[in-house]
Amino acid sequence: MPPPQQEQAQALVAALAQSDTALLWSALDSADSPLPPPPVVEGPGVAQARARLQAGALSGQALPRRPQLLPQLMMALNDPASTASKLAGIIGQDPVLAATLMRIANSAAHRRRLQPLESLERVVVKVGHEGLERLLSSALVQPVLALEERELRGFASILWRHGRLASAAAADHARIVERIDPLPLQLGSLLPALSCLLVLRALPALADQPLDAGERLQLLLASQYRVAAEISRRWELPETLAQALEGTPGQTHGALQFGRRMAWAWMQVEDGVLDQDQARQALSALASPHAVDWVWQRLRIIQDNS
Numbered sequence: 437m438p439p440p441q442q443e444q445a446q447a448l449v450a451a452l453a454q455s456d457t458a459l460l461w462s463a464l465d466s467a468d469s470p471l472p473p474p475p476v477v478e479g480p481g482v483a484q485a486r487a488r489l490q491a492g493a494l495s496g497q498a499l500p501r502r503p504q505l506l507p508q509l510m511m512a513l514n515d516p517a518s519t520a521s522k523l524a525g526i527i528g529q530d531p532v533l534a535a536t537l538m539r540i541a542n543s544a545a546h547r548r549r550l551q552p553l554e555s556l557e558r559v560v561v562k563v564g565h566e567g568l569e570r571l572l573s574s575a576l577v578q579p580v581l582a583l584e585e586r587e588l589r590g591f592a593s594i595l596w597r598h599g600r601l602a603s604a605a606a607a608d609h610a611r612i613v614e615r616i617d618p619l620p621l622q623l624g625s626l627l628p629a630l631s632c633l634l635v636l637r638a639l640p641a642l643a644d645q646p647l648d649a650g651e652r653l654q655l656l657l658a659s660q661y662r663v664a665a666e667i668s669r670r671w672e673l674p675e676t677l678a679q680a681l682e683g684t685p686g687q688t689h690g691a692l693q694f695g696r697r698m699a700w701a702w703m704q705v706e707d708g709v710l711d712q713d714q715a716r717q718a719l720s721a722l723a724s725p726h727a728v729d730w731v732w733q734r735l736r737i738i739q740d741n742s
Contacts, residue, residue, distance in 0.1 A: 448710075448718035455700035460632065460656050463594040464649050472650040482654045485642035489659050493642055494634060494666065502671040503576050505530050513569060513619055523568065524556035536575040566607075566618075570738070573603055573622040577630055588636055595629035598699045602626075604738050605702075606695025608731045613694075613723055614687040620677045621688065624668060625695050627681065631663035632656050694722050702735060 451458070461471050478486075508526055512518045528534050534556055541559045542552050553559045560568055577599075603625040607618035635656060639647065647655065665681040680689035701715040719728045 444714070448714055449721045452697045452701065452718050452721070455697050456660075457653070457657060459594070459598055459700055459703075460653055460660075461649075463591045463632075464652060465590060469649070472653070475650075475654060478654065479651055481643045481645050481647050482651050482658070484644065485639070485647070485655050486658055488642045489635070489663070494638060494663060498634065498638060499663075499667055499670050500630070500634075503530070503533065505533065506576065506671060509572060510619055513565070513572075514617065520557050520560040523560050527556050527572075533572075533575055537571055540571055540574055569607065569619055569622050570604060573626060574600065576623065577626045588633060591636065592629075592633055595632060598696075598703060599626040599629040601699035601702050601735065602695040604695075604735055605698040605731050606691045608734050609694045609698075609723065609727070610687070610691040612730060613727050614691050616687050616691070617674075620674050621691050621695065623671075623673060624664075624677045624681065624688075624692060627664035627667050628660045628696075631660050631667060635659055635663060694719075697722060698728075698731060698735070702732075 457471065505526060509523075512523055512526055527537060537559065538553070538556065541563065553562055559571070563571060603622050606621040606625045610616045610618040610621045635642070636652070639652075642655075661681045661683065665678040668678040668681060669675075674688075676686065676688045680686060680692050683689065698719055701710065701719055704710040705712050705715050716725075716728050716732055719732075722728075723731075
């Protein structure tokens, strides 16, 4: 590779490593402003907010409760003998979950000009096992995001877009590269978005003075994974997921990080910022080119069908 191309590739790999910062900065409606340099000393407002978070400001009622059927659903989805009728029966025990799942499934069917799916069992049969995992992950988390105040809707929209892509990419990486259960990654990849929204919603109680965009960015970068791990434990997801969210190296952490960085790269390509070949080449620093190509194509299929 010629030196200029090599330098460009290295710059893209470095940009991937900073994708969390770039994502949050764009979601904070600051995309047209230059990214602020990391502060030499943490500001008092950010320090105060972090201290209150560490003291449990988001514990208890401030964190979303575990969906009641989550353990039962995870067991059924991991059981090869589970039938469409059994899965539909479990989902049907929660009318809100069932209605959300039907709405998500039929919104995709409507966009593709297909006949509406009229029953839960039909949804399960139509989308298949992996498709159901994706739909359920969205159905379990999306209602919480939909409750956000009007001023946070733009922020929620960008993080939800990223979270859905990261969820699919991380699950595929878990499935084909790490050879581990993909379902916790489906849910776990959505939790950082949820945690950021919870932190921003709680800002008036976390900091006595308003934080500017740069300070909010500092706070979210410092807290998003820790709060996501708290939600994971509250929902009784596998401990390996909570540890991965906290940064413990391992297969789950590798799949989680790969999914988040591929999601950011995909968004950059969709938005015309990056060339697809450049993005895939940079992602090859995280996984084999074959794995990158395979997951990239899978994302394309998922996007086309959603």
